[in-house]
Amino acid sequence: MKQTKYAGRSILLLATLCLLFPFYSYGYIDPGTGSYVFQILVAALVAVSFAVKVYWLKIKGFIAGLFTKKGK
Amino acid sequence: MKGENTAVSGSFRDPSGFLFWHEQRLYRQVNRDYSEHYDLLIASRLYDKLVGAGQLIAHEECDVRLARTPDAYKVIRPELVPFISYPFEWCFSQLKDAALLTLDIQRTALEHGMSLKDASAYNVQFVHGRPVLIDTLSFEKYPAGRPWVAYRQFCQHFLAPLALMAHRDVRLNQMSRLFLDGIPLDLASSLLPAGTRWRFSLLSHIHMHARSQQRYADKPVPGKTRPMSRFALLALLNSLETAVRKLSWRPRGSEWAEYYENTNYSDQARDLKKKLVADFLQQLNPGHVCDIGANTGVFSRLAAERGIPTVALDIDAAAVEKNYLQVRRADEKFMLPLVGDITNPSPGIGWENSERLPLLQRFPVDMALALALVHHLAIANNLPLAKIADFFSRSCRSLVIEFIPKSDSQVRRLLATREDIFPDYSVVGFEKEFQEHFTIERREAIAGTERILYLMRRRVHGRE
Numbered sequence: 001m002k003q004t005k006y007a008g009r010s011i012l013l014l015a016t017l018c019l020l021f022p023f024y025s026y027g028y029i030d031p032g033t034g035s036y037v038f039q040i041l042v043a044a045l046v047a048v049s050f051a052v053k054v055y056w057l058k059i060k061g062f063i064a065g066l067f068t069k070k071g072k
Numbered sequence: 073m074k075g076e077n078t079a080v081s082g083s084f085r086d087p088s089g090f091l092f093w094h095e096q097r098l099y100r101q102v103n104r105d106y107s108e109h110y111d112l113l114i115a116s117r118l119y120d121k122l123v124g125a126g127q128l129i130a131h132e133e134c135d136v137r138l139a140r141t142p143d144a145y146k147v148i149r150p151e152l153v154p155f156i157s158y159p160f161e162w163c164f165s166q167l168k169d170a171a172l173l174t175l176d177i178q179r180t181a182l183e184h185g186m187s188l189k190d191a192s193a194y195n196v197q198f199v200h201g202r203p204v205l206i207d208t209l210s211f212e213k214y215p216a217g218r219p220w221v222a223y224r225q226f227c228q229h230f231l232a233p234l235a236l237m238a239h240r241d242v243r244l245n246q247m248s249r250l251f252l253d254g255i256p257l258d259l260a261s262s263l264l265p266a267g268t269r270w271r272f273s274l275l276s277h278i279h280m281h282a283r284s285q286q287r288y289a290d291k292p293v294p295g296k297t298r299p300m301s302r303f304a305l306l307a308l309l310n311s312l313e314t315a316v317r318k319l320s321w322r323p324r325g326s327e328w329a330e331y332y333e334n335t336n337y338s339d340q341a342r343d344l345k346k347k348l349v350a351d352f353l354q355q356l357n358p359g360h361v362c363d364i365g366a367n368t369g370v371f372s373r374l375a376a377e378r379g380i381p382t383v384a385l386d387i388d389a390a391a392v393e394k395n396y397l398q399v400r401r402a403d404e405k406f407m408l409p410l411v412g413d414i415t416n417p418s419p420g421i422g423w424e425n426s427e428r429l430p431l432l433q434r435f436p437v438d439m440a441l442a443l444a445l446v447h448h449l450a451i452a453n454n455l456p457l458a459k460i461a462d463f464f465s466r467s468c469r470s471l472v473i474e475f476i477p478k479s480d481s482q483v484r485r486l487l488a489t490r491e492d493i494f495p496d497y498s499v500v501g502f503e504k505e506f507q508e509h510f511t512i513e514r515r516e517a518i519a520g521t522e523r524i525l526y527l528m529r530r531r532v533h534g535r536e
Contacts, residue, residue, distance in 0.1 A: 027189040027212065027221045028086055033293050034285030035224035042276045042311070043219070043304040050307035 079140070081426040082194070088209040092140055100131070100208060101139050102146040109186070109212045110146065118184035118211065127177055129153070129199070129206045151199075153206060154360070154381040154408075156434045159193035159229065160248040161410040161418060163392040164237050164321040165400070167245065170196040170203040171230035171316045175309050177205055178220070182302065187214040191222035193229040193254070194428070200405040217299030220308065224285075227277050228254025231315060235278060236260060238319040239268050242389045245411070252422050257282035273315030323390030341520040345474075348516050349441070350374050352472050352527040355513075358439035362468070364414050365445040369395040369407060372441065376407040383435060385412045414445075415453050432467060440468035443525075447476045450497055451486045457496060457505040465509030471528040475502050480522050499524065 080091035080098070088106035092099055102110050113119050122128035131150040138147045159167055170193055178188045188210050195207040220226075229248075232255040236244040240263055247255050261282040268274040337345070349371050353361075358380060363372035366384035368391050376382040384407060386392050395409035412418065417431040442464065449455045464471050476483055478497060503512065510528035517524055 028088075029190050029221065029225060031219070031221040032224040032285055032288075033291050034288035035227070035281065036219055036221075036293050037288060038281050038284035039219050039223045039308060040298060040300050040304075042280075043300055043308040045276075046311040047301075047304045047307035050310050051303075053310075 081424075082422070082428055084423075086190070086207075086209060090140075094138060097149060098152055099134065099138060100148050100150055101141065101144050102148060102209065103141075104143050104145045106209060107145040110209070112186060112213055113208070113211050116184040116186065118181060118186055119208075121180060121184070122177060122205070125180075126200075126202060127173060127180075127205060129197075129204055129208065131208055148208065150206065150208065153197045153199055153204075154436075155198075155383050156429070157198060157408065157410050158248075158418065158428055159196075159233070160246055161412055161431075162245070163389050163396050163409065163411055164234070164242060164245075165393055165396050166198065166203070166409075167193070167230065167234055167237070168316060168319065169400075171226075171234060172313065173203045173205065174226065174230065175313050175316070178222075179306065179309055181211055182214060182305065185214055186211045187218075187220065188222050191226035191229060193248070198408050201399045201403060201407060214302075216302065219300045220305060223308070224257075224281075225254060226312065227257060227281060230254075231277055231312065232257060232260035234316060234319045235264055235268065235274055238321045239265055239274075242321055242323075245389070249418065249421065252427070257285060271318070273311060273318060277312065277315055321393070323393045338520050341518055344520070345443070345518050345525065346371065346374060348518070348525050349443070349472055352514065352525075353378060353380070353439075355527065356439060356470050356529075358470060360436045360438045361441060362435055362437040362439075363441040363443070365442065365448065366395070366409070367391045369398065369409055371443055372407060372409075373404075375439075375441070376404060379406055381406050382408065383437075384409045385414065387411070387413045415449065415455070437468040439470045439472065440464060442471065442473040444474055444476060444482070444523075446473065446502070447480075447483045447486060447497075451483060451494055454493075457502055458508070461505040461509055464506075465530055469530050471510060471526070471530075473506070473526050473528065474518075475499060475524045475526065477522050 080093070083089075083091040083100075087103065088109070089100055089102045092101065119128065123130045129150050131148040134147045134149050136144055136147050159170070162170070173196060174188070174191050178191075181187055189212045190207075190210055192207075195205055195210055196203050197206045198204070228251075233245050233248055236247070236255070244263070247259075257278055261279045264274065264278065269279055353375055358375075361372070361375040361380050361382040363369070363375070363382060363384045366372045366386050367388070368386075369376075369384040372382050372384035372395075384392075384395055386395075386409070389411050392409045392411045395407070398404070399407050399409060412431060418428075420426050420430045420433075421428045446457075446460060449460050450457055464473070477499060478484070478487065478492075478494075506512070506526075506528060509531060511531050512526055513529050514527035515524060516526075
């Protein structure tokens with residue numbers, strides 16, 4: 001009975017950990033820990049400028065669209 | 073290479089499947105473990121999109137009974153690539169185009185819920201003049217939140233050699249021959265000029281990336297690593313693309329790129345030589361041509377323009393760059409310019425020296441062109457004429473070859489700074505050695521020069 005209780009707790013703990021820290025299989029090539037950790041950092045950094053770029057393009061497209069409609 | 077039921081030597085690392093030859097046809101076995109990903113590639117229409125854009129090699133599904141092992145899910149037959157070439161044989165723009173293709177494919181894959189699980193430059197080949205991904209099994213279902221597993225490989229296979237070629241020396245692409253999985257980033261970082269640290273893209277993806285690799289060497293991925301959003305992954309791809317696009321190299325001042333401006337050929341003599349080569353091509357109509365010492369491909373083009381798949385091999389990266397830019401500009405389908413030294417051709421590398429094949433085992437050479445080449449081999453490289461003739465007899469079925477006598481100014485220039493130790497280097501000596509292996513079909517003097525152009529057909533059976 002006690003054993004079942006412990007097993008249940010262990011499964012619950014494992015499930016919680018899995019949700020908190022998603023486990024990924026890394027495929028047949030080694031991504032390299034340094035590369036893996038570093039790309040998360042560098043991606044966070046470049047995501048800011050990328051967001052600016054994406055939204056700027058959207059704004060430019062929107063404005064260009066207004067003028068095109070007016071022209072029509 | 074094309075033996076019955078033989079697995080292709082370079083396709084054993086990925087457990088998703090492998091290539092094999094059967095009845096002179098190339099097949100790819102897809103293993104059951106990979107079925108989910110293969111089905112998604114087809115069902116998501118990613119395959120259709122990439123093949124339609126000419127970015128992925130097309131294939132057809134075949135009878136699964138052709139499978140080599142019991143764990144087969146499918147057997148597919150990919151379109152055949154006429155010439156297999158390797159990244160260290162590409163010029164700067166070829167490697168750059170292959171890098172941009174890989175990033176573009178990864179972006180399209182993400183739109184379809186998939187991701188590239190590797191980014192090896194060896195997975196790209198040039199087909200109809202353009203880079204194409206040939207590994208159909210490189211895709212996997214994209215697990216949301218996971219960083220790009222092939223980021224390290226992309227930087228090592230593409231970004232590092234391109235940066236070294238652009239910022240240090242274009243010949244450093246040859247380093248890829250030494251390092252099968254791309255140039256180690258710590259080495260690239262130490263070889264790049266200090267000034268490259270002022271470029272954010274190179275500072276981050278090479279210099280800091282290399283430091284991070286050293287810091288985490290032999291350590292597992294930390295448990296508390298945060299997931300990476302799809303947007304962040306797209307930002308990373310955008311950053312890598314910017315890094316690649318900003319790298320440029322312009323050939324100038326090299327030995328061969330201005331060759332045609334510096335020869336002793338008159339326009340008339342060059343036109344005659346072109347006409348003769350065209351005649352020879354028409355006479356034998358070869359299936360494949362390899363132009364050795366092709367320079368910018370003026371004579372190779374005579375074959376390619378006839379729809380004959382042609383490799384234009386030259387030692388000079390600048391000449392090959394010029395040739396490739398012309399291929400790209402004119403959308404030429406049958407020409408493949410490559411960097412290579414015929415006196416030291418690419419060897420077999422990788423596991424058991426057979427994972428990546430030697431240059432001469434990869435090309436089906438029906439006809440070889442050796443124009444203004446023999447004097448470089450015989451005099452500049454001290455290769456006896458007998459060895460040269462023997463080499464060509466094992467490499468091709470027919471041969472268009474030019475003999476340039478000692479009295480020619482180009483040969484005199486080669487002999488100006490050295491002792492003449494070549495008593496057999498004469499028309500008589502040349503013909504004697506080549507007739508050991510070949511029948512001379514045509515012998516044409518090029519009017520206005522002292523040179524002779526030959527069309528030869530192999531008599532003895534060498535390598536088929």
